[in-house]
Amino acid sequence: MxxxxxxxxxxxxxxxxxxxxxxxxxxxxxxxxxxxxxxxxxxQGVIKGYTALVDQKAYGLPLTVFIQVRLERHNTEAVRTFEQRVKMIPEIMDCYITTGGSDYLLRVVCQDLDAYEFFVRETLHNVPGIASIDTSFAYSVVKQGHVFPEISETQ
Missing domain, CATH: 1.10.10.10 (Winged helix-like DNA-binding domain superfamily/Winged helix DNA-binding domain)
Structure with missing residues (x-):
């Protein structure tokens, strides 16, 4: 490029x-x-596709939740199972593998706290191999970028 x-x-x-x-x-x-x-x-796959940016609140999913997940085991099968299940859950918008105290960071969208409780009890708890779940609620958005910063050449 x-x-x-x-x-x-x-x-x-x-x-x-x-x-x-x-x-x-x-x-x-x-x-x-x-x-x-x-x-x-x-x-080349640099541009993966085109999409509409939709206002999350106007769509009816105003609650954004960040969930840190730690797995019980870190063998190939446990990781594969977790990642395959996460890919099938529509409320999970993003899933990142992370370093530090947790293994994954999930960004989840929901209608409200009741919907989030249902999501945790009925969906997330049914994903095998999870040792712990740590939840943080976003109560406002300061910045949500969609344009990458310019690439600077390092010397």
Whole structure:
């Protein structure tokens, strides 16, 4: 990827609905080379897809919960089972493998505290191999980014 590819990506992260004509104007390329670069970025998997950014509260899921999970065992089967189950649970928006006191950090969205309690009791507790669950509730969003920072070249 060169600087022009990075520019194309940043412009699309700001507004993924731009036409190729609009995109090419914003990155100072003619439409054909711009489209070629875009298709190559898609083919290489740098651009994975396009989606709508939806207001979580307006959608009806105002509660954001961060859950730190520690597993009982760390063998291949326990990890594989946990990760496969997590991928099937729609309330879990993100799952990160972490260092420190927990093994995973989950970002979960729910309607309210009752829905979260139901989620923990009926869904999360049924995932085998969990040793502990530590919950933090987000009560406000200060920043939620969707555009990557510029890449600086280190010396």
């Amino acid at each position: 060169d600087a022009k590819d990075v520019q194309i990506i940043r412009v699309l992260q700001e507004n993924g609905r731009l036409s190729n004509q609009e995109l090419s104007e914003k990155v100072n390329l003619s439409p054909s080379p711009c489209l070629r670069r875009l298709r190559l970025l898609e083919k």
